Amino acid sequence: MFKGVYTAASSMIALQEKMNLISNNLANVSTSGYKKDEGIQESFPEMLISRLEKGQRSRELGPLGTGVQLQQTYTDFSQGTLLYTGNKLDLALEGDGFFVVQTPNGLRYTRNGNFTLNEQGIIVTNQGYPVLGEDGPLQTIPGRGITVNANGQLYFDGIQGGRILVVDFPEPALLDKIGENLYSSDYEPEVLAGNFAIRQGFLENSNVNIIQEMVKMIQVNRHYELNQRVIATYDGTMDKAVNNVGNIG
Secondary structure, three states, rough: OOHHHEEEEEHHHHHHHHHHHHHHHHHHHOOOOOOEEEEEEEEOOEEEEEEEOOOOEEEEEEEEEEOOEEEEEEOOOOOOOEEEEOOOEEEEEEEEEEEEEEOEEEEEOOOOOOOOOOOOOOEEEOOOEEEEOOOOEOOOOOOOOEOOOOOOEEEEEEEEEEEEOEEEEEEEOOEEEEEOOOOEEEOOOOEEEOOEEEEEEEEEEOOHHHHHHHHHHHHHHHHHHHHHHHHHHHHHHHHHHHHHOOOOO
16 A cells, blocks of 8 residues: 555656756746756656465466656757847857856856946856857957857957857767856867857747646646545545554444
């Protein structure tokens, strides 16, 4: 009997973790460059159940599941749609790669190209982190217009400036999300991206499909409620067994 309780409880834990992923995806549906997270569930080993009858050989009834767990989560790096803004410092990456930013904790990577200028005329993220070019932070020329071509080369009213650094990773799935729409890499060596184009005046939307995520949320919620009912049923059965079985009269 307790196996059923443990099985339902493990499923509820996995569903709660999955619901957290879905909720975070929905919360970032409007975050530029955000990449959705997915979860992979894994079943615990099954047990072969047999029925023992007096004077007869045991008869196999079949396998019994012993629960599930959320084995791992991964980030879906598929391309998001591009949104036109007209802002000269809004840059969208089309294809592979990441922008590189300098933070107090070292180099970090992002797909969010919603940039601005700081007081020194350096291109920075909304958090104030400098965006790096191939030769360091990207310095602009005050009073001059900014043009960025598809390869990331900057021009200031015809005067050539730096070139935006765009890197990629052999296994992007190994990148760690650290908040602020940034990624860190402790294992993967970065390489210069080759298959990309920068679109000035555009932002990359998140790749979250709000309808799909809402459907997933409803399904997860229903499965969670079913497991609650299973546990409530076992609880009622055990209550009767403890309080009624053995009573006389």
